[in-house]
Amino acid sequence: MVIRLALLVLLLAFPARAQDSLRLILPDTRPVAGEMIPVTIRGEYTGAITLESMTFPGSESYDWVQYAPDHWAEERINGLPRRVFERRVAVFAKGPGSLTIGPVTHRLTKATPAGREDVPVTAPPVTIAVDPYPGGGRPLVTPQLTITDELSADPAFLNEGETFVRRVTLSAEGTMAQFLPQRPGLDENWLISFAAPEIRETRLTQRGPLAVAVWEWHLRLRGEPGTLVPLQFPFFNTIARKMWSAVTLPLEVGATGAAGDTTAPQAGTGTLALALLAGGGLLGAGLLLSDRRPAGGRVRSLLRRLCPNPHRAALQAAAQAGELAALRRAARAYADHERAAGRAVDEAALARLDRAMFGPPGTAQDFDAAGVVAALTRQDGHRPS
Structure with a gap:
């Protein structure tokens, strides 16, 4: 026992x-x-x-x-x-x-x-x-959706018959390639588009899968210039716990280089444009006569000070969409133009944007995009619309 x-x-x-x-x-x-x-x-x-x-x-x-x-x-x-x-x-x-x-x-x-x-x-x-996916269509859920929009040349200086290459890379953390959106279309009557084969893959990292899609187009201007509207990709942000949208900047194609631009000016801008051109021409002639040094740089600087910042619209669109990556690109382009025009730039506003973009998880939750846009545009003489 x-x-x-x-x-x-x-x-x-x-x-x-x-x-x-x-x-x-x-x-x-x-x-x-x-x-x-x-x-x-x-x-x-x-x-x-x-x-x-x-x-x-x-x-x-x-x-x-x-x-x-x-x-x-x-x-x-x-x-x-x-x-x-x-x-x-x-x-x-x-x-x-x-x-x-x-x-x-x-x-x-x-x-x-x-x-x-x-x-x-x-x-x-x-x-x-x-819980249900709060958006429509294919669910895309990620803490960070990044867009890289690469151009082989400045499309604004494209002439009719000339070609440039646009390469858009979409990457999303914590998801798989099959959840990324389908290739967007770039179909315009004034543009000939040749699409290269899509690259779509899931890369494995220590933090989880990383989904990547690469789209490439060879674009040729046909006829009068035009504007490629921003590409927009909605997704559920796992940090903010709400729907966000990632957007690219609009692209002006042939706006400067193409001849015969028949785009009608907005009401009230024709007189201002003529005045700026006439004033710039007279001022340039005066500078050339009064100074033996080349005056082209001084004229261009003066014209930049007289003309509104061309990046304002993209800045406001990115802020309204709530996409930090696009907002930072637009803010940097806006700030570069302001500095070239001799105007002050609110560096503190840019620093707040960088902290929201690159800070620890959760930093972007209380980020005030509209406040940053207001601070940056305060010096250019045009209130945000």
């Missing part, structure tokens, strides 16, 4: 199977459909593991991708040595409702005194509530 009691105590004290555990760890959040749900699969094992395999279960309810290599480490848990396994997976719910992930089984092969032993360890399923 004493021997049996001792054996029972030993079995209760060292339950080999109970010491192996596997679980799914989810963040304590309420995601929207399409938002990255970081899942950590953590196993705590005993014994010598010689082989292992695990397959993450697929589902019609979600997409998933493993974004980091498996990690093994030796740890002490409750004072006892354990072999710890971690795998990081990003899960994206396809729709709202109750989402169940798992179960997941890790099949281990252990070396024992009696030989090899197969030990399956299973993590029970977990459930998380998913």
Whole structure:
């Protein structure tokens, strides 16, 4: 009886199977459909593991991708040595409702005194509530959507029949390439467009997947000049927890270089334009006669001071759209023009914009875009519209 009691105590004290555990760890959040749900699969094992395999279960309810290599480490848990396994997976719910992930089984092969032993360890399923995507169309959910708009030449100086290349790169953290929007169209009657094959890929980083789409067009002016309207991409901002929009700047094509520009001027601007041209011409002639040095730079500087900043409209459009990247590009272009015109620039406003753009997560939540625009445009003599 004493021997049996001792054996029972030993079995209760060292339950080999109970010491192996596997679980799914989810963040304590309420995601929207399409938002990255970081899942950590953590196993705590005993014994010598010689082989292992695990397959993450697929589902019609979600997409998933493993974004980091498996990690093994030796740890002490409750004072006892354990072999710890971690795998990081990003899960994206396809729709709202109750989402169940798992179960997941890790099949281990252990070396024992009696030989090899197969030990399956299973993590029970977990459930998380998913809210509907608040926007329309394909869900795009990310903390940061970045647009890079590259041009092979300044399209404003394009003449009829000449070609330039436009390359737009869209990148979004914490999502997959399939969630990025489709290629926008650049169909205009006054423009011939040749689209290169799309590049669309998901890159894996330590913070999660990074979705990238690259669109390239070869554009040729046909007929009179025109304006390519800003490209706009709505997305759900996971930091602000609301819909935002990323926008590009408008592109004037052939506005300066093309001959025969028949674009009608806005009402009330014709007289001002003639006065500026006449004044600039007379002033330039006077400077040339009164000074033996080239006066072209001084004339251009004076004309910049007389003319309104051409980047104001893009600055205001980016602020209204709530897209920090586009706002920063427009603000930098606006500030460069102001400095060239000899006007003061509110550097503090630019610094606030940089802090919101590059500061720690959550910095942009209280950012006042309209206040920055008002501060920057205060010196140019034109109130924000």
